[in-house]
Amino acid sequence: MTATEVVMRRNPVRRRDPLTAFGQGPAATLGQRRVHLHWANLFGVVSFACLLVLAATGVVLMFTYVPSGDLVTYDGPHEPLAGARVSKAFDSTMEISFEQAGGMLIRQTHHWAGLVLPAAMILQLLALFFTGGFRRPRRAGWVLLTLAFLTVLVAGWSGYALPDDMLSGTGLRIVEGVMLGIPVVGTWLASWTFGGRFPGEVVENLYPVHVVVTPALIAVLLLARARLAYVRGSARPAAAARSPHATLGMRLWPDAALRAAGLSAITAAVLVLLGATSTISPIGSYGPTAAGDVGAGSQPDWYMGFLDGALRLVPAGWEAEWFGWTWTFAVLVPLLVVGGYFLLVVVHPFVADWVTGDTVEHHVLDRPRNVPARTGLGVAGMVFYGVLWAAGGADILATAFGLTVESVITVLQVALVTGPPLSFEATRRICVGLRRRDREIARHGYATGRIVRLASGEYVEVRRPVPGPELARLEVPGGAPATRGEALRSRDPRPQRPARTSPDS
Ligand code: HEM
Incomplete structure (x- = not known):
C-alpha cells in the first residue's frame, strides 16, 4: 500500500490518487491524455485486431454462406463427396473453400482469428488479475471484459456449428444432450435451440446469434469498457510508481494510438499468414454431419475444451429420480461447477474488497x-x-x-x-x-x-x-x-x- 493509500484507508472516503490526475480529468482533451505503457497492453490490442479481422472476413463469408439445413446433392469439385446428400450450409461452406477465389483463405483466417481472440482475452484477464488492475475504480471494467470473453465463447461456439460438418454436428449433439439433461427447462431449451428433433433448424437459429447478436454484444461491452478506461485513466505499472519520468506515460493521441494501429496491422498480417499456410477445420475431410455418426478423436475448438472436460470428469452413473423428474448429476454438476467458477471470476473484485475490507482506489499495478x-x-x-x-x-x-x-x-x-x-x-x-x-x-x-577483509579482521x-x-x-x-x-x-x-x-x- 502506498503512503497515500494508507491515509485513505484510515479515512475511508473514496477519492483519487492525485498521482493519476495528470491529463486524466473528464475535461482533458484527447491530445492531453496519457497512457501508461505495460507489456500486457499488447493482449488488448491483439484482441481488438482479431475482432476487426473477424468482422471483415465474416462479412465476406456472409455473401456465399447459406444458413440452411435443407438437403441438396453435392456436385462440387471435391470428388470424395460427389453425389452425397448434404445441407445447404455444408454445401455453401464447401463452395467457399473449393470454388470461390480466396475463399479458403478467408475462411481459415476467420477461424484462426476466432481461435486467437479468446487466447488474447484470457491473457488480458490474467494480466489484470495478477497485477490487481481489476481493483476500484476499475472493477466495472473487469466485469465488462469478463462478460465480453464469455460472449466470445458463445460466438466461437455458434460459428463452429455453422459449416454443419461432422465435427460441428458432434459438438451440437453433445450440447443437445446437455440441454436435455437439465431438469424442468431442458426439453424446452433444446427444442427452442434446435427447433425440433436433432439437427432440426439449429443452423438457421444459430446464424443470427453468430452474425448479429454476439458481435453486437461484444462491441457494446468492449465500447463500454473503453469508455470507462478513458474516464478513469490507465493504472500505472509498479515500476513507474515512483519514477517521475515513467509517470508521464505516453500521449494517447497520436503516439499510443499509432503504436496500437501498428501492432493491430502486425496481428492481422500474422492471422492472414496462418490462414494461408495452416489448415484449420478441413470440412472436406470431415464430411457432412450425420445424426448417428461421430468421428474418432473429435475435439471442440480449444476454448470450449474445458466444458467438454467437465462432462468427462463426472463419475459414471450419477443420476437420481426426485419429485417425478430425472436429475442427471453427470450434466448438472459440471454445469454448476463451471457456472460457479465463471460467476466467481466475474464478481471477484467485489468479493476481494469485501473480504479484505478495502475501500481505497488503486492506481498502481502490483x-x-x-x-x-x-x-x-x-x-x-x-x-x-x-x-x-x-x-x-x-x-x-x-x-x-x-x-x-x-x-x-x-x-x-x-x-x-x-x-x-x-x-x-x-x-x-x-x-x-x-x-x-x-x-x-x-x-x-x-x-x-x-x-x-576489513581492518577489524571481519570478512x-x-x-x-x-x-x-x-x-x-x-x-x-x-x-x-x-x-x-x-x-x-x-x-x-x-x-x-x-x-x-x-x-x-
Ligand atoms: C461480425 C462478426 C462476424 C461475422 C459477420 C461472422 C460470420 C461468419 C459466417 C458467415 C460464418 C460461416 C462460414 C463458414 O463457416 O466458413 C462464420 C463461421 C465461423 N465464425 Fe464467424 N463471424 C463473426 C464473428 C465471429 C467471432 C467473434 C468468432 C469467434 C470468436 C467467430 C468464429 C467463427 C468460426 C470458428 C466459424 C467456423 C469457420 C469454419 O468454417 O471453419 N466468428 N462466421
Missing part, C-alpha cells in the same frame, strides 16, 4: 509476487481450468501416451481436487520467497561474490548498489512483512547495519 495470496488464487484458478481443459482431450492424451482413457480420467479427477489447493500454497510460498529476496537486494544491494561480501529505477521496482511500497522473521526484524529498534557498497561506486 507485482504479482507482492500479493502472494492473490497470485496463489490466480494460479489455483488456472490449474482448475487447465485440468478441465486437459480432460476435454483425455482420449487424445490416452492415445498419445498409450494409456487407458479410464486411467487418464482418474488422474485428472484427483488433479482437479488436489491441484488447486496445492498450487495455491506452492505459489504463495514462492511469492513470499521472491519478495524476501527483493527486499534483501533493495536493502543491501546485489551480491557480487567478492569477499573483502564481508561487497554489494553492488541497486540503480534508482530498479530500486523503485524492487521495493514494496508500504507492503506488509513477507515473513514472521521480517516482521520481528522490523520491530527491532536497534539500528540496522548499513549495506556495504562497492569501492568502485
Whole structure:
C-alpha cells in the first residue's frame, strides 16, 4: 500500500490518487491524455485486431454462406463427396473453400482469428488479475471484459456449428444432450435451440446469434469498457510508481494510438499468414454431419475444451429420480461447477474488497509476487481450468501416451481436487520467497561474490548498489512483512547495519 493509500484507508472516503490526475480529468482533451505503457497492453490490442479481422472476413463469408439445413446433392469439385446428400450450409461452406477465389483463405483466417481472440482475452484477464488492475475504480471494467470473453465463447461456439460438418454436428449433439439433461427447462431449451428433433433448424437459429447478436454484444461491452478506461485513466505499472519520468506515460493521441494501429496491422498480417499456410477445420475431410455418426478423436475448438472436460470428469452413473423428474448429476454438476467458477471470476473484485475490507482506489499495478495470496488464487484458478481443459482431450492424451482413457480420467479427477489447493500454497510460498529476496537486494544491494577483509579482521561480501529505477521496482511500497522473521526484524529498534557498497561506486 502506498503512503497515500494508507491515509485513505484510515479515512475511508473514496477519492483519487492525485498521482493519476495528470491529463486524466473528464475535461482533458484527447491530445492531453496519457497512457501508461505495460507489456500486457499488447493482449488488448491483439484482441481488438482479431475482432476487426473477424468482422471483415465474416462479412465476406456472409455473401456465399447459406444458413440452411435443407438437403441438396453435392456436385462440387471435391470428388470424395460427389453425389452425397448434404445441407445447404455444408454445401455453401464447401463452395467457399473449393470454388470461390480466396475463399479458403478467408475462411481459415476467420477461424484462426476466432481461435486467437479468446487466447488474447484470457491473457488480458490474467494480466489484470495478477497485477490487481481489476481493483476500484476499475472493477466495472473487469466485469465488462469478463462478460465480453464469455460472449466470445458463445460466438466461437455458434460459428463452429455453422459449416454443419461432422465435427460441428458432434459438438451440437453433445450440447443437445446437455440441454436435455437439465431438469424442468431442458426439453424446452433444446427444442427452442434446435427447433425440433436433432439437427432440426439449429443452423438457421444459430446464424443470427453468430452474425448479429454476439458481435453486437461484444462491441457494446468492449465500447463500454473503453469508455470507462478513458474516464478513469490507465493504472500505472509498479515500476513507474515512483519514477517521475515513467509517470508521464505516453500521449494517447497520436503516439499510443499509432503504436496500437501498428501492432493491430502486425496481428492481422500474422492471422492472414496462418490462414494461408495452416489448415484449420478441413470440412472436406470431415464430411457432412450425420445424426448417428461421430468421428474418432473429435475435439471442440480449444476454448470450449474445458466444458467438454467437465462432462468427462463426472463419475459414471450419477443420476437420481426426485419429485417425478430425472436429475442427471453427470450434466448438472459440471454445469454448476463451471457456472460457479465463471460467476466467481466475474464478481471477484467485489468479493476481494469485501473480504479484505478495502475501500481505497488503486492506481498502481502490483507485482504479482507482492500479493502472494492473490497470485496463489490466480494460479489455483488456472490449474482448475487447465485440468478441465486437459480432460476435454483425455482420449487424445490416452492415445498419445498409450494409456487407458479410464486411467487418464482418474488422474485428472484427483488433479482437479488436489491441484488447486496445492498450487495455491506452492505459489504463495514462492511469492513470499521472491519478495524476501527483493527486499534483501533493495536493502543491501546485489551480491557480487567478492569477499573483502576489513581492518577489524571481519570478512564481508561487497554489494553492488541497486540503480534508482530498479530500486523503485524492487521495493514494496508500504507492503506488509513477507515473513514472521521480517516482521520481528522490523520491530527491532536497534539500528540496522548499513549495506556495504562497492569501492568502485
Ligand atoms: C461480425 C462478426 C462476424 C461475422 C459477420 C461472422 C460470420 C461468419 C459466417 C458467415 C460464418 C460461416 C462460414 C463458414 O463457416 O466458413 C462464420 C463461421 C465461423 N465464425 Fe464467424 N463471424 C463473426 C464473428 C465471429 C467471432 C467473434 C468468432 C469467434 C470468436 C467467430 C468464429 C467463427 C468460426 C470458428 C466459424 C467456423 C469457420 C469454419 O468454417 O471453419 N466468428 N462466421
